[in-house]
Amino acid sequence: MEDLKDVFISPLPDSPYVKPFRFNYTQNGKQKSWDLLEVHDSVAIIVFNITRKVMVFVKQFRPAIYYNCISPEDRKSTTIDTSKYPASLGIALEMCAGIIDKDKSVEHIAQEEVLEECGYSVPLSGLHRITSYRSGVGVQGALQTFFYCEVTDAMKTEQGGGVDDELIEVVEKTIPEIEEMVNSPGPIPSPPSCLFALMWFLYNKADKFRKTYEHHCAECKKGKMVFVK
Template identity: 60%
Template structure:
């Protein structure tokens, strides 16, 4: 996963996922502009293997996180991956996916669980935790998070994603998760923290 090399930063090229816009508006009599990105909404799933009492996450290399870890003066030309190792861009997240098909959110969530983590789950087992806006300064996309309980018998593949996805499935005990979220700097998105704290508050006795 962390064998990343030949890293070069370039201006935005043609993208099927990102559409940049500038919004012009008047607020309290003041003319303003705001740059933003149009992106797909998404789903995320917090998986709890109740048989072993572990939470199931995914680990992957996130280019924006890696980019944000590199000082501006070193972002030109090819990035020195010895000076800035790829581990700087690896995050721990919930299983998740884009809403980019004509299907219900639970159905998309079910498919993501199978593709990324290898569990075959019924749609009825997905419990909605909530929906919220992410990246409100630039994106404002809607993410919907579900909670789902699984067992070893529901594991039908190793997961790891499809196509060019490179995903590592990670299982953590509840004490390990508690210790992880108590770090000073957590290499995970806010949605991860939201779901984990929801679990600790609602499911841990």
Template identity: 55%
Template sequence: MDKISEITIKPLEKSIYLKPYTMHFVQNGFKKTWDLLTVHDSVAVVIYNITRNVLVFVKQFRPAVYYGTIPVEDRKSEIDILKYPPRIGITLELCAGIVDKKITLKEIAKEEILEECGYDIPINKLEKIGSYCSGVGTSGSLQTAFYCEVTDEMKISTGGGVEDEIIEVVEMTIDEVKKYIDQDYIKSPPSFLFGIYWFLCNKIK
């Protein structure tokens, strides 16, 4: 996963996922501007394997996390990967995916669970947790979280994503997860923390 080389940084090129804009507005009599992006909405799933009592997550390399970890003075057109190894950009996340099809959110979540984690679940196994704003400072996109219990019998592939995706499936016990979120620095997005705390508050007695 971290066998990455020839990392270069360029100005934004053509993108099918990101559309940058500048908003102009007047607030309390003051003229203001705000740069923002429009991106796809998304789904995320807290997956709990009840056969072995483990939570199922994914690891993947996130270029934005990698770039943000590098000090400003070293964010040059070509990144020194010996000084800043790609592994610093690998995050632990919930199974998730963008809403880019005209199907229900549950159907998208079901597809993501199969593609990323290898579980083929009945769609009625998905319990909606809730929807919330993601990236409030830049995109304001909507993410919808679900909860799903799976068994080993539902596992039909190793997962890992589709096409050129490189995703590692990670299983953690509840104690391991508690220890992970108790760290001073957690290399996971806020939705991960929300999902885990929801799970601990609502599913663990």
């Protein structure tokens, strides 16, 4: 994943991925415009492995993150020096996710993504639709539908890692590791949708999977105290 070379910037051709346009409007009597991108709606899925109590992440090289680590000065040169800017700068840690570019329900798309990216066969009934929100407010405002699913080791029927040219690594984190991640001073190499998913999990689900420890009360030696870790 981190073998990177021949990095250079070129003008945008007629692109199937990035379709910019201008949105013109009159608000409260004042003419305005806003430049936008046409983007697909998407799904994102928290995958929690209950056999080993670990969260399943996907890790991949993201050109958009890598590019933003390059100084404005160095962005001007024809090619980017990969010894100065190693690929590791652009590696992101994310929830399993995918765009809705097929005529299928969001549940089916989510199911496919969990299998393709993470390797788990999840029944549709195991995918819990939590909410949906706008993936951005600036240049892209598509809807992202957010799911939670619990998986077991027995449901891991494939390798995962994406399809076609995708180079995706499946990464697992324990609950204390998730806490460490969200409490880090940053920069966290993740998008806010991943951080929302982690906080949602910690707030709503984590206690169910934390190990509890019982100790006798230090004072009376009788009463039991339960520690959660």
